[in-house]
Amino acid sequence: MLALRLLYRDWRGGELRLLALALIIAVAAVTGVSWLADRVAGATEARAADLLAADRAVEYPRRIPNDWQADAESRGLTTARTAVFPTVVLNDAASRLVSAKAVSDRYPLRGSLRIQPRAGAEEVVPDGIPAPGTAWIESRLLGLLDVSVGDTLEIGAQTLEVAGILSFEPDRGQGFGGLAPRLMFNHADLAATELIGEGSRVRHKLLLAGPRPALDGFTDQLVAREGNAVEIERPSEQGRGASEVIEQAKRFLGLAALLTVIVAGVAVLLTVRHYAERQITGVAVMRAIGATRRQVLALMIGKLLWLGLFAGAIGAGLGYLLHLGMLALVAELLDTRLPPAGWQPLATGWLTAAAALVGFALPTLARLRNAPPMRVLRQDLGSGLLGAGVPLLAAAGVIIALMAWQAGDPRVTLSVLGAVTATLALLTAVAAAVVYGARAWSRRGGNRRLLWLTGFTRRPVTAVIQIVAVGVGLMSLFLLAVVRNDLLSAWESEIPADAPNQFLINIQPDELDGVRSRLAEAQIDTRFYPMVRARLTGLNDAAVQAGDYESAQARRLARREFNLSWTTELQSDNRIVAGEWWGDVDDPSPQLSVETDFAEEIGVELGDRMTFSSGGQRVTARVTSLREVRWESFNVNFFVLASPGTFDDLPATWLTSFHLPSDQGQVLNDLVRAYPSVTPIDVSSVLRIVRTIIDQGSSVVELMALLTLAAGVLVLLAALQITGEQRRFESALLRALGASGRRIRRMARLEFWLVGLVAGSLAGLAATAAGMVVAEVLFSLDYPFRPLTLVVGALVGLVTVWAAGALGARRYYRASPMRLLREGG
Incomplete structure (x- = not known):
């Protein structure tokens, strides 16, 4: 307890307050980030199955066949269907792009929905899904469309009554679904909207829940029969993307907190040196009356331990408040309830305090054990005791160790250190x-x-x-x-x-002339592009599997469907950097031109053969050129372009982009009313x-x-x-x-x-x-x-x-x- 009493005396003398404040700030920075990341990551992990709303899901580019659902139920599995697509909803006052979601009975199979019966009411867990002819909408749509519960909305050819405010859905996806407000309605009303046509941008899913052997048997048989036309989603895979984003954010914020630790460490270095200089005479007196070097060192370590304990506790408390502030700042980006705060960040805070004291304070204080007893009589003795070399090397070592801990990757550590x-x-x-x-x-x-x-x-x-x-x-x-x-x-x-500020997608082939005429009447001159949606299933002689790629971006690209198109002319915002454009050579064979960043990510080179699958059909073509694309032009562009005729056998829709003056908004409203399946962005x-x-x-x-x-x-x-x-x-x-x-x-x-x-x-x-x-x-x-x-x-x-x-x-x-x-x- 001698160390605690001496620490209290030094504290009252004001000699350790700046050192303690520096430790508190460093610990607050590290624990605040740790609590924030742990709670968000904990929410993601805890609701892994909820993120899918099922134990397993089958995604298919077309409507789920009824016999699939019957087969799954015959195996003892519980099923439900969903269909998610972008569309525009209208009322008498306004129109708004939404992410529409049609759900069937028993949805969700895992997790639960939460709604408000009216604005300002308590959240409740509903007994089922929206009744036929009704819809639940997110609260932000109330203001955007100036509607309230009981009003009606037009979605395609169907009119739905707003029956509740959707507060939470377990499998709220990322991508487009994360940008547009949600409208949820009954799957039985989907056909009546007349929005789903051949080639439409719809994500159909069959949700499954039940024993794992039955799940494996059904999905294995389905993959064997349908091949890459279906995608099987599991809870662990569903949470992987979110976990990767959280891990990257945690690493970035951790490195930002480390910068605070480094600067606070400089304050510790300066303060502890001043403190040590004032302690030399006192230590010399202790040595003169019989204290050994080991006893002096133990006393100094004891002081640091007590100081680290108190400063770590206070810093962790401030870190907890800091993480609450950070959560408040990003509240709109979080769509889930977070688990309670754990104790691990508290341990992290004390470890940070210990590391700061060991690296920035202990090397200087440890040298006090060599204070000469004769300094009691001669104050000039021991003046060179506190060298700077060892403390600086120790501080550098701790900084590098903390960087390696936060970065988690030697390459990142070296880059940040540099x-x-x-x-x-x-x-x-x-x-x-x-x-x-x-x-x-x-x-x-x-x-x-x-x-x-x-x-x-x-x-x-x-x-x-x-x-x-x-x-x-x-x-x-x-x-x-x-x-x-x-x-x-x-x-x-x-x-x-x-530059184009409006995109029209999901234009059906039989609607193309009508949409073109309406835009021409409004004096909008634009170009239309054919588009097919397909998944990359083969590269040369090998199947494309997401697990074969190291980077998270490449894995995402390997799982997703791509928008593909074909053309004879190269746009002005595209530039060939390798190979030749098919318009410059006489070669009737199927050819592809691939965007350079995409090619590098997925591992595509000139001469490679790429296989795309859509609707059970496969198309293979050779890469004959690589392109750079100026995406900032906001024109319609594609990762992969094909020579004319390559994708003729695949179902296609059309899209376009154009600049719409602010005073011509009614043109867009009229067009969407005339062609409900067309989706403006x-x-x-x-x-x-x-x-x-x-x-x-x-x-x-x-x-x-x-x-x-x-x-x-x-x-x-x-x-x-x-x-x-x-x-x-x-x-x-x-x-x-x-x-x-x-x-x-x-x-x-x-x-x-x-x-x-x-x-x-x-x-x-x-x-x-x-x-x-x-x-x-x-x-x-x-x-x-x-x-x-x-x-x-x-x-x-x-x-x-x-x-x-x-x-x-x-x-x-x-x-x-x-x-x-x-x-x-």
Whole structure:
């Protein structure tokens, strides 16, 4: 208990408070991210079967045959059917694109639905599904369509009454289903809508529940008979995509939290060195009265253990509140109830505190065991005891270990380590150039200039550390809060003013002439494209299996259906980069042109043979060219294009894109009323949803950046603590020489202003440079240099450092000249 009593004494003396605050911030960052990721991942894992609403599901591009369902039920399996497709619903006031879902009796087989009988009512679990002639809609449709429970909506040729508000469905999918609001209705009304035709974009599913042997027997027989025309979904596969996204988000946020830990670790390094310097004499006294090196080391370790225990508990508490704040920021992106918070993040917090203390504090305090007992009589002994080499190496080792833990991949670890090292080295080099340049300038300017810049130039190492620490926090904040919006604006500005903002899909062949005529009457000139939906089932002589690919993106591509088309002319936003376009050669054989990124992901090269299957039919063709596509043109484009005649035997629909002026919205409403099966997609609304998702996700990371900035402010305060005695001496000396208190405070204020200006300017410059790199490398955008970011950065840095510095240093400028005279005597 001696260690606890001594820790309490040191705490009351104010020597460990900054160290404890640094630990608390580091633990809060790590535990907050850990709780957030664990609860979201726990919800995904806990409802793996619910994500499918069944024990197994069979997806088929056409209506599920009745004999399939009868066969499954004869094996003792429970069944249900669903059909999901995009369409437009209308009422007298407005129209809106929705994700319509037709469900049959017994749906869902796993999990449960939740609805509200009316707006504002308590959620209830319904006894069944919507009755024939009725529908349940998501709450956001109430405002978008200005409807309430009891009103009617038109979906295709059918009119449905709104009978409830859909609050939750267990198998709410991703992709389009995650963007458009849901309308759920009875499967018995599906035919009456007249929306389902040959080649329509519909996901038909047969849901199955029951004993595993019966499930395996039915699905194995079905696959053997139908081949790749059917896709069998299992709960583990259904949750895999969400789990991969969660794992990537956890890794990213964990690395963001690690940046906070690194900056907080610098504060620990500075604070613990100052603390150790003040403890040397006390330890020497202990050694003089008989304490051994081992006892001294045990005492120091005991202090750190108690400090880590208390700081870890407080930091974990703040981390819990932080994760609640992050959950609130992304509430709209979460469509599930989360499990209770577990205790594992608490253990993670204490481990983080322990790692920070072992890496940043223990190497310095451990050297106190070598304090010479003779220091009691000679204060000059032991002055070189606290070297910097070993503590810095230990800190670097802990940082690398934490990076490896958070990244989970050696390549990611090396990349992040290189990026962090390069950023810190660049900031340090520029900050040092500014500080030492100011020092040289002040010395050439005489005593008056030197006097004004004394605080900034007489402690150059301290100034550089303060600038880098605060600059890292501000850079993270600017990169997320300012540069992110600039990047989005730059991306949107790249879209031409007359770029297509409407897509029409699911146009049936017998509707093509009518749709073309209506658009022509509205003076909309557009091009129509044939489209077939098919799954990639073969590559050369091998079957394509999702499990054969390592990357998550490739596995998703191997499972999904593709939109394929054919044409004789290459669009202006497509460019052949390898091979030859079939329009340039005389070759009647079936040929394919593949988009380059897709080809690289799926492993396709020139000369390969690709096999696509649709509706039980297979088509094989040879890849004769690779294309680059400018997707930002918003024209209709495809991963795979074929030469004319290649897909003639497959059922096709048509689609088009065009620019619709804002004052011609009625044209679209009239067209959809005339052709209910045609589905319009408003690109501008999709862009708004994407921006919302980016903004909400970035808000979470902005919280982490604020914590990094708070850690940077702690570094500033730690540096003030280290130089406290020197500042007291300077203040007393200046007073003795006749300087007023106001002038001394003005000099201190100038020092903080300079540190803040340089830190903020460097942060703005670094954030802008990072934005330029991201814009060029990832998005191929022109990101202009914005001086305003530097101005804002300088002002924010000035205010932040000045406020923190004025609060932390005011007690150092009240020293009396008499104290200086007495100490000098």
